[in-house]
Amino acid sequence: MTETAPADPGPATLGGGATCPVCGAGVEPGQAFCESCGSALGATPPAAPAAAGLQSVEQTVPIELTRPTSAATPGAAVTLTPTARCLSCGGEVGEDGYCTVCGTKAPSPRDHYVEQPASWVAAVCDRGIKHHRNEDATAVAADPEPGSRAVLVVCDGVSTSSDSDVASLAAARRARDVLVALQPAGLPNPASRSGAIAAAIESAVAQANEAVLAATPADGPDAAACTFAAAVVEGDLVVFGNVGDSRVYWLPDPGGTGMGAEPTELSLDDSMAQARIAMGVDRVTAENGPQAHAITKWLGRDTPDAVPRTGSVLLGHPGWVLVCSDGLWNYCSEADRLGELVASLAGTTASPLELAEALVRWANEQGGRDNVSVALARH
Structure with a gap:
């Protein structure tokens, strides 16, 4: 669970209507989704396609970010495609989100979704066990050739703000598209490429922040907010950036020697815990x-x-480039321990998607007290 520091003002809400346009149930001001059927509140057109370059994301469950048609619709909305078949009996799920055979309500597509744009890159985003909704979001892209170029983005909605699920998905999608579009060319020197990609990450964060603002009305007590972490992989070069406490790790396969052979937490949190660590408090005490x-x-x-x-x-x-939310690292924060966990789960044959699912499953087995997001690229 992520929360803003208490001294800072809280963030705003995405307005809905008086009734759900899908099932007709009553809704309160500030709701982004209908509590009865899970439909997004507010009609909006499809978003523009992602920038050309890297392969578009393939998802087992479509999750589409759309924008308002007029100023009367406050901010952006997320449109979710309902599950077609009941997970309990296999019957058809009706337009109201309930099984037409046994009456069981279908889970929201946002509860658990996967992305795999190429064989060497994958992401899994999961609601976890304790939370009533998934406020995390992932967005990934990759060239087909293993080890070529990939973009991994994870955003974690601030749990004390309204519409944090909308904010995180809007930010992750926007940042990914910016990083796909801003590919440095003609820079063979790693230092030059690193600087250009770092500048692209800064631009992606600025535009991701604008996407969050677009999903947030100008007034309201709880402005939508989220963290941000991203890694851009280009061959042997990884450039990373973060805002908040979602993280980027490098987890090499066991047995290597020399530079880059040790598991490493690449990013540095913007958090009270990290501030205490910087003051000399040990990690376990600071993070708990x-x-x-x-x-x-x-x-x-x-x-x-x-x-x-x-x-x-x-x-x-x-090894593995890992970008994750605190729903995973809560249970395994130190890079050495996380590297051991990945090695035990991956073995020698696990695909990125299999490992991402295994890490999410492991976090849920530890209690699943938060949403869990895992994005992986195999190097």
Whole structure:
């Protein structure tokens, strides 16, 4: 669970109507989704297609970000395609979101979805066990050739804000599209490429922040907010950036030596816990103490600073680039432990999608007290 630092003002809500346009159930102001059928509130047209370049994302469940048709619709909305078949009996799910045979309500497509744009890149986003909705979001893209170019983005909605699920998906999708479009060309030097990609990440964060604002009315007590973490993989070069406490890790296969052979937490949190670690408090105490998950930077209307921390690393070994939300690292924060976990789950044959699903499943087995997002690229 992510929350903003208590000293900062809270963020706004996405308005709905008096009744759900799909099932007719009553809805309260500020709801983004109908509690009865799970439909998005507000009619909007499809978003423009993603920028050309990397392969478009393939998802097992379509999740479409759309924009308002007029100023009367406050901000952006997320349109979810309902499940076609009942998971209980296999019967057809009706337009109201309930099985026409046994009456069981179908789960929201947002509860668990996967993305696999190429064989070497995948992401899984899951509601977890304890939360009533999934406020995390992933967005990934990749060239077909393994080890070529990939974009991994994870955003975690701030749980104390309204419409954080809308904010996270809007931010992740926008950032991915910007990073797909802004590909440096003619820069063979790794340092030059690293600087150009870092600038692209800064631009992606700025536009992701604008996407969050577009999903947030100008007034309201709880402006939508989310964290941000991303990694751009180009061959042996990985450039990363973050705002908040979603993370980027490098997890090499066991047995390597030399530079890049050790599991490493690449990103640095913007959080109260990280501030305490910087003051000398040990990691376990800092990450489990009071306000440990209070973040000091985020994307949203009331953020004190939306400029990401960025960095880069050259990889000299096979392994995994991992971008994740705190729903995973809550249970395995240290890079060494996370590397051991990945090695035990991956073995020698796991695909990125199989490993991402296994990591999500493992987090849920530990209690699943938060939403879980895992994005992986195999190097």
